[in-house]
Amino acid sequence: MTNTKAPSRKGAKGEGRGLTIFFFLKAIGMALSQIWANKTRSFLTALGIIVGVASVTAVIAALTGLKAKVLSEFESVGAARLYVFPNRPDNVPRAKFPWEKCRLKVSEAQAIMDQCPSIKGISPIVDLPMSVESDTELIDGMTVNGIWPAWHDAVGRKVMRGRPFSQIDIDTARQVALVNEAAVTELKIDTDGNGGLGEHILLGGRRFLVVGVVETTQARMLGMNSSEAEIFIPFSVAEKLLDGWYFMQFAAIATSPETAEEAKAEVEYVMRRQRGLQPDDPDTFRVAALDQYINQFKSLASGVTAIAGGIVGISLLVGGIGIMNIMLVSVSERTREIGLRKAVGATSAAILLQFLLEAVTLTVLGGIAGLVIGKLMAVSLTYIPGANLEQADVPAWAVILSIVFSAGVGVAFGMFPAYKASRLDPIEALRHE
Amino acid sequence: MSESIIQLRGIAKVYRVGVETIHALRGVDLDIGRNEMVAIMGSSGSGKSTLMNMLGCLDRPSSGEYTLGGRLVSAMKSDELALIRNEEIGFVFQSFELLARQSALENVELPLMYSSTAGGFRARRERALSALQRVGLGDRVDHRPNQLSGGQKQRVAIARAILNNPKILMADEPTGNLDSATTAEILALFTRIYREGQTIIIVTHENDVAAHCQRVVRLRDGRILSDLSAEEDFEVSPYVEEARATQRRRADAEEAAA
Known part of the structure; x- marks a missing residue:
């Protein structure tokens, strides 16, 4: 008897056989035909992903444009600018540094002009x-x-x-x-x-x-x-x-x-001397260079990006639930097909992968549609007069991130339906009405 | 009988449905040789579907041994069984089970999707084409199932089943959804494929269909009731009585007409 012979074939390792490129091509082709056959349903299902990706793309494009605009404006002249404000130091007795001592005097401006x-x-x-x-x-x-x-x-x-x-x-x-x-x-x-x-x-x-x-x-x-x-x-x-x-x-x-940095130091020195501050006294004024504002703007921009990211996260979650729902419907509609596929030799892993690929195909298509819409929105932003968004554009990293996230949603929310499909008993599935 | 390709030894299958225990098969011993054409018959509940699922490696026995082509498939894991189904077994179903949105050729190609040994793109296509030609549908390659007649659909299904030159071709009520003319056509096709050397097992409850086989295995209550050549079976089966009665009626009708 040769019944101990392992069924695994040449080149196959681990559980079952390796799935070939033909499997992937066929699976993606079938996913596309499935999406095409249910156009309306697929579109509505992917809408959450489309809207999410489109809105975040537009927000990122707007921020990118605003950032480029503001930074270029700052950097043309702004980097050389300084501002001096009165500033009552914290954590010191009010009596020692009352406002009268902190407020700026014209003589101090004159001293800065003369000595810096x-x-x-x-x-x-x-x-x-x-x-x-x-x-x-x-x-x-x-x-x-x-x-x-x-x-x-x-x-x-x-x-x-x-x-x-x-x-x-x-x-x-x-x-x-x-x-x-x-x-x-x-x-x-x-x-x-x-x-x-x-x-x-x-x-x-x-x-x-x-x-x-x-x-x-x-x-x-x-x-x-x-x-x-x-x-x-x-x-x-x-x-x-x-x-x-x-x-x-x-x-x-x-x-x-x-020389802005140097100028800032000079101003601080002159101000302290004008005010007769001792080495261990805190500053009673504040010198702000514009690079501080640039940094503030940058952190504000990344804050807005994070919020936009959160919003897109929520819309992707909602979109993902839609995907999961429709995939469950699809699995239940195609129970007999799954039974047939298993009867002709599909392993559970192959069925799992096939349905996962279908979910990912759907979400990635949604992501691409969202990117296109987001790009159109970005282009239209540049035509809004006075909005300072002439340089609005979708950066490459946002494109890649959107696609990766869309695919991730497909995997995350397609997993449960795909697993369900892979667990189907072929006999039961073929008997399904 | 030539060398046996299928050996069943003491195959039993027990289901539990709620608190009830159903003995679908109660110890079946069966040998089927290479290039036999066997009908498995029995009323519903006789266990013939369970036996077919067992033979087709869709199900595993609760006890007993099943050896297919020298390999003990009753001990295999589900992934190993999937490979066996892919390469050694071809299925033909009552309701064809074609994918509606795929062309005839793509439907025939389906098992190759799960095969890693089917060669390149062209080799796969050519294999599917020659299978379609074998069933006489070389001119319907790009037709969708909804553009094909019932008989043609079943031919596509048969082409899909014989694509991998399986050890056994399993057909479950293959003519159940077909009219009598198409039934004859499909049975003729089965006979031709059988003559080309294919082992075929047909599960049916129609005596007409069984009559095309060389051997008839009858089940009742999960056991083999009879296992006879088609000629012998014809003699003992109630079908004979039916057939004679039909003949008598027809003769009477002709007499009356004359």
């Missing part, structure tokens, strides 16, 4: 809430900023029409003002086609001559004023109008982005 070789320009900035009046309009509580001429350099906003403040304006505290386009519109001072130049406005009852119009940059979008109107006056004038305590900050620009 890496600083190209600096301007104190002070906000004054004031009522603003033109011939026809009255706006209450508008913010008016007191600045030095170097402000234009320090924040990168040029004068488009007219002229900036001159040193004489500062020194003699002339009542002149710069406005932006929004202010021109809101105050309706463009009466003679001159874009508001040469008009007079009343700030807190005082008459100011509009000498220039400042450009409005995209960075304003991040601001929180509901009105986009801005009015600037010489700092020396603002100082006179202020009484008592006021909040001041400095905007400065280093000689180049490369």
Whole structure:
């Protein structure tokens, strides 16, 4: 008798025989024909995956575009910018560092300008809430900023029409003002086609001559004023109008982005010396370079990415449950087919793999459809005016990740139905009505 | 009888349905030789389906030994049985069991999907084609099952069954869904394949079908009732009485007509 002879054949190892490339080709081909034969059902089933992948693709594309835009804007000029804020140190007695000692003084701005070789320009900035009046309009509580001429350099906003403040304006505290386009519109001072130049406005009852119009940059979008109107006056004038305590900050620009680090150190040194702080005293001010904001933006972007990832996770979960449901239906509909396949020699492993491949084919097709839709959404994002998403694009890693996740959902949620199919008894299955 | 390809020794099968125990087979000894054409008959509940599943390696006996082509298949694991079914056994079913969305050729090719020894793409296709030609459907290769008649469907199923040149061709009521003309056509095909050297086992309850076989095994209550050549079986079976009665009626009718 040769009945002890193992049934395994040449080249076959482990349990059963190796499945050939023909098996995979056939299985995928049959999966596709199955999907095609049940077009509506397959589409509805894959919808969860499609929507999930499409939305996350669009979000990632938007973030990528926003990031590219913001970073390029920051990096063009922004990296050289510095801001100085008053900052009351934590964990020290309030009496030792009261606000009066912390707030910035004009003399400190002057000292930084004089003593820091890496600083190209600096301007104190002070906000004054004031009522603003033109011939026809009255706006209450508008913010008016007191600045030095170097402000234009320090924040990168040029004068488009007219002229900036001159040193004489500062020194003699002339009542002149710069406005932006929004202010021109809101105050309706463009009466003679001159874009508001040469008009007079009343700030807190005082008459100011509009000498220039400042450009409005995209960075304003991040601001929180509901009105986009801005009015600037010489700092020396603002100082006179202020009484008592006021909040001041400095905007400065280093000689180049490369010297920004150095400039920051110099500013800190000068500030500490100006304030007579001892080596073990904490800083009573804060110097912020824009690279900090870049880092903040980056971490914000990755936070949003994580949230988007969570959302897509949920939609993939929901999609996956749909897949599992339809695969269970498919297994039950095709019980006889499974019986036949087993009768002609399919092992349990082959049936399992076949149904798994079918689920994966469905989810991967869904993922690809989602990517295509997401890409279209990304393209349409670039046409939204003012949304800063001209550079929105789907990065390669997102494409790969989407496909891998889709396939993963197919495997995870196809496993139970496929296992059920593989466990079917061929005799029972062939008898199934 | 030539060398025996199938040996059943004391095959018993016991099912438990709830609290009830069903003895489907109660000790069956059976030898079937190479190139025999055997009918297995019996009323429902006689155990003929269980015996067919056993012979087709779809089921394993509760006790007893089944040797197929010298290998003790009653001791094999389910994956090993799957391989045996793939290579040594061809099935033909009453309701054809064709995949609706696949062409005739693809349906015939199906067992090769689970074979690792079937060669390359062309070899597989050619094998399926020659099987279709053997059953006379060389011109229906690309037809879907819904474009084929019942007889043609069953021919496709037979082509699928003989694709791997199996040791045995198992047919379970192969003409159960066919009209009498098509039945004759399919039985003629079985006879031709048998003449080409194929061992065939047909499970049936139709005497017409059994009459085409060389040997008839009758089961009752899980045991072999009779195991006779078709001629001998014809003599003892109730079919004879039926046939004679039919003949008499026909003769009477002709007489009356005349």
